[in-house]
Amino acid sequence: MSKRIISGITGAIFAFVVLLFSHNYPFIISITTAIISIIAMNEIFSVMNLSKNYPLVFFTLIFISVLPLIGNYLAWQIALYAYTLVIFCLLITNPSLSLQDAAVTYTMAIIITFGFGSLTELRILGINYGSFYVFLALAIAWISDTGAYFFGKFLGKNKLCPNVSPKKTIEGFIGGVITCVSCLVIIAYVFNSLVFSQRHTINYFLIVILALFGSAISTLGDLCFSVIKRKYRVKDFGNLMPGHGGILDRFDSVIFVAPYVLIFLKFINIIH
Numbered sequence: 590m591s592k593r594i595i596s597g598i599t600g601a602i603f604a605f606v607v608l609l610f611s612h613n614y615p616f617i618i619s620i621t622t623a624i625i626s627i628i629a630m631n632e633i634f635s636v637m638n639l640s641k642n643y644p645l646v647f648f649t650l651i652f653i654s655v656l657p658l659i660g661n662y663l664a665w666q667i668a669l670y671a672y673t674l675v676i677f678c679l680l681i682t683n684p685s686l687s688l689q690d691a692a693v694t695y696t697m698a699i700i701i702t703f704g705f706g707s708l709t710e711l712r713i714l715g716i717n718y719g720s721f722y723v724f725l726a727l728a729i730a731w732i733s734d735t736g737a738y739f740f741g742k743f744l745g746k747n748k749l750c751p752n753v754s755p756k757k758t759i760e761g762f763i764g765g766v767i768t769c770v771s772c773l774v775i776i777a778y779v780f781n782s783l784v785f786s787q788r789h790t791i792n793y794f795l796i797v798i799l800a801l802f803g804s805a806i807s808t809l810g811d812l813c814f815s816v817i818k819r820k821y822r823v824k825d826f827g828n829l830m831p832g833h834g835g836i837l838d839r840f841d842s843v844i845f846v847a848p849y850v851l852i853f854l855k856f857i858n859i860i861h
Contacts, residue, residue, distance in 0.1 A: 618712045618723065622657040622705040625836055629705075632826040632835045633697050636817070639690060644683070648675045649698050656706030665706070672698070697817075704844030707851045714851065718860055721780050725773065726850040729803035730842035732772045733765040734811065740764020749808075754815040762808055769804040770797055790861040799853055803846050810845030814838075 630653050634640045652672040656665045676695050679686055711726060712719040741761025749757040777796050781789055814837060818824065827835020 619658050619709050622708050623654045625840065626653045626657055626701055626705045628829070628836045629701050629826075629840060630698060632837050633694070633701075633817075636821045636823050636826060637690060637693065639694065642683070642686060645679055645686065645691075645694060648672060648679075649694060653698050653702040653705075656702045657709050665702075669699070700844060704847050705840075707847035708843075710851050711847065711854070714854060721784070722850065722854055724776070724780075725799070726803075726847045727843060728773060728776055729769055729800060729850065730807045730810070730840075730846040733769040733804040733807040734842055735765075736768025736772075737761040737765030737808065740768070750812055753812050753819065757808075757812070765808065766801065766804040769807075770800040773797075773800040792859050792861070795857060795859045799850065799859070803849055806849050807842040807846050810842040813845070814841035 627650050630649060631640070631646075634642075634646055634649075639645060649672070652668050655668040656662075659665070673695075676691055680688065680691050708723050708726060711722040714722060737757070738761065741756065741758040741764065744760045744764065745758030747759040748755065749759050749762055773796055774793055777791050777793065781791050814826075818826065825834025826837040829835050
């Protein structure tokens with residue numbers, strides 16, 4: 590548990606520093622998310638034993654870097670079209686590449702680039718509040734996971750999805766939601782009181798709604814990546830973060846939560 594806590598604190602500090610400097614240097618988030626995307630996709634290739642399929646790896650890593658770096662949906666659509674053509678060309682010219690491996694690679698590349706690219710879009714979405722929006726997305730995912738872990742460890746009795754993730758419990762899930770909602774309200778208050786240059790009207794009811802559904806989506810993201818790990822018979826995607834595993838083990842929920850937060854905030858204004 591100590592390694593998990595230390596790694597979690599280290600990751601949180603790193604995220605906070607990136608967000609702090611991104612206010613004056615917005616490109617920092619773009620570069621950081623692009624690098625994380627590349628590491629995450631490499632973990633997928635490692636789990637699938639495709640790391641030596643160099644053409645597939647090369648073109649995939651280029652594709653997943655476009656949205657986080659450029660943040661332009663037209664450019665991403667062009668890149669997606671080109672990447673789709675490349676995948677089918679590789680299927681035709683490379684007999685060793687199975688349809689299943691190509692399909693999983695293609696799907697994961699889209700999920701990863703869209704998930705991490707949403708963090709860049711969140712930063713752009715709010716000129717004055719972009720860092721706050723990104724922080725909300727990260728907080729929903731990580732606080733939900735932390736709350737579920739501790740509630741499940743000490744109070745968990747009823748399994749949530751035993752065939753997918755045996756350690757997850759219903760009590761842990763509920764505890765994660767409660768922790769997420771409580772902490773997000775506190776975070777919003779702290780930002781409004783201490784970080785924003787002037788006080789604003791934050792709709793705390795909408796913050797609660799954002800946290801409620803976001804926490805559930807966070808759990809869904811975690812379970813979806815657990816399915817992949819069980820499919821390929823691995824415990825973790827890597828060992829980059831002691832106690833957590835690889836980048837994907839720490840960011841799997843973020844990949845699902847970030848697009849949700851982006852869509853929510855595009856249609857609903859939580860700050861006036």
